[in-house]
Amino acid sequence: MQDQAKKTKNKKRALVFKPYAKGNAFDSGALKRSLRVMAYFFMFAFLYVIVGSALQFGSLAIRVLLNVLMVAVCASVVYMDGARLGESEVAFGEIAYTRQQTGKETDEKDKLRCYHPLKGVMIALAAAVPVVLITLPHALTAVKQTYYLQQLPKWVSGYSNQAEVMAPLQYYARDVQVTVLDILRMVSRVLIFPFANIATVDNPDALLVMDKLSPLLAALPLIGFPLGYMTGPRSRAMVHGDISSSNKRVQRKQKKALKARQARTAKKNELI
Numbered sequence: 001m002q003d004q005a006k007k008t009k010n011k012k013r014a015l016v017f018k019p020y021a022k023g024n025a026f027d028s029g030a031l032k033r034s035l036r037v038m039a040y041f042f043m044f045a046f047l048y049v050i051v052g053s054a055l056q057f058g059s060l061a062i063r064v065l066l067n068v069l070m071v072a073v074c075a076s077v078v079y080m081d082g083a084r085l086g087e088s089e090v091a092f093g094e095i096a097y098t099r100q101q102t103g104k105e106t107d108e109k110d111k112l113r114c115y116h117p118l119k120g121v122m123i124a125l126a127a128a129v130p131v132v133l134i135t136l137p138h139a140l141t142a143v144k145q146t147y148y149l150q151q152l153p154k155w156v157s158g159y160s161n162q163a164e165v166m167a168p169l170q171y172y173a174r175d176v177q178v179t180v181l182d183i184l185r186m187v188s189r190v191l192i193f194p195f196a197n198i199a200t201v202d203n204p205d206a207l208l209v210m211d212k213l214s215p216l217l218a219a220l221p222l223i224g225f226p227l228g229y230m231t232g233p234r235s236r237a238m239v240h241g242d243i244s245s246s247n248k249r250v251q252r253k254q255k256k257a258l259k260a261r262q263a264r265t266a267k268k269n270e271l272i
Contacts, residue, residue, distance in 0.1 A: 014241030017233065020093030021100060023114030025122050033085065034126035037078065037225055041131055041191070044074050044221060048193035056197050067194035071221060079224030082120055086232025087239075089115035094236075120229025128219040131191060135214040138188040141181055142211035145204045185211075191218035 023029070051070060057063045093114040096106050189196055192210055195217050199206035210217065 013238050015234070015237040016240035016243075017237045018094050018240060019097050020090050020233075020236075021096035021106070021111070021114050022093065023089065023111055023116045023119065025116045025118035027112050029112030030119050030122045031126055034123045037081070037123060037127035037222065038130060040074075040078055040081075040127075040221070041218075045190050045193075047074070048190060052193040052197055055194070056200070063200075064198050067197045071194050074221040075224035077224075078221055079228035082123075082225035082228030083231050083235060084228075086115060086120065086229040087235040088232075089113055089119075090232045090236040115232055117230060120226035123229070124222045124225045127225075128222050131218045132215045134184060135188040135191060135218050137181060138185045139212050139214045142185075142208060142214075144208050145201065188214045188218070 047070070052067070055063065055066045055070065057066070092110070096110055096114055099106055188211070192214050195210045195213075196207065199210045201207060
């Protein structure tokens with residue numbers, strides 16, 4: 001019984017590809033679907049803030065492993081969404097193809113829902129536009145991070161009349177104002193939080209590299225969407241293969257049952 005289960009498990013699933021009507025990669029449907037993918041960035045940012053702060057380990061190997069794993073989990077979520085959309089659009093393309101073969105007209109709205117191999121790429125690129133617009137200014141203006149005191153201790157005020165003491169300390173009493181670039185930098189850091197964890201604030205050179213690459217790193221999880229979307233035809237073929245295999249099993253059972261009935265009828269006739 002166990003051997004039978006192992007054979008069934010190890011047996012490759014049948015693939016049955018059916019023709020389908022292709023849509024257009026550069027249509028308004030792709031732009032509308034990109035809005036859903038954009039929403040993932042809010043989820044990822046929330047996840048980075050909540051979970052990312054717990055992944056600041058002292059060990060470089062563990063820190064790299066866990067933070068990269070978190071990015072991979074985010075990419076897998078987008079991958080599954082792309083695979084779901086790809087399979088559903090192939091299924092709709094099969095319906096549209098059947099309508100075309102029977103001479104029926106296909107509405108423009110229906111054509112927007114048909115599969116195209118490059119549509120997943122276009123959806124991912126459109127979804128990445130807001131992230132790139134946020135992170136690009138920071139990437140272009142990023143400098144090595146330095147720290148300085150913003151307020152002198154109170155006991156220093158006793159030397160306010162001594163120019164030789166206060167003059168060198170004026171550097172530490174600078175008034176720092178928050179600018180638009182500072183806000184963009186904070187948002188950008190949240191979007192690349194796992195990579196900032198890897199670099200750490202104690203390594204300003206590595207952190208500067210992460211800042212310069214922030215548009216690419218922030219949009220990195222989106223690579224999962226076109227990869228998942230492109231599995232649509234194969235996923236749909238697996239569904240058809242499972243249906244075909246199930247029908248064949250039913251037919252074999254029916255033939256076996258028919259032969260058994262015929263054998264029993266033959267024995268009864270012999271007895272008579």
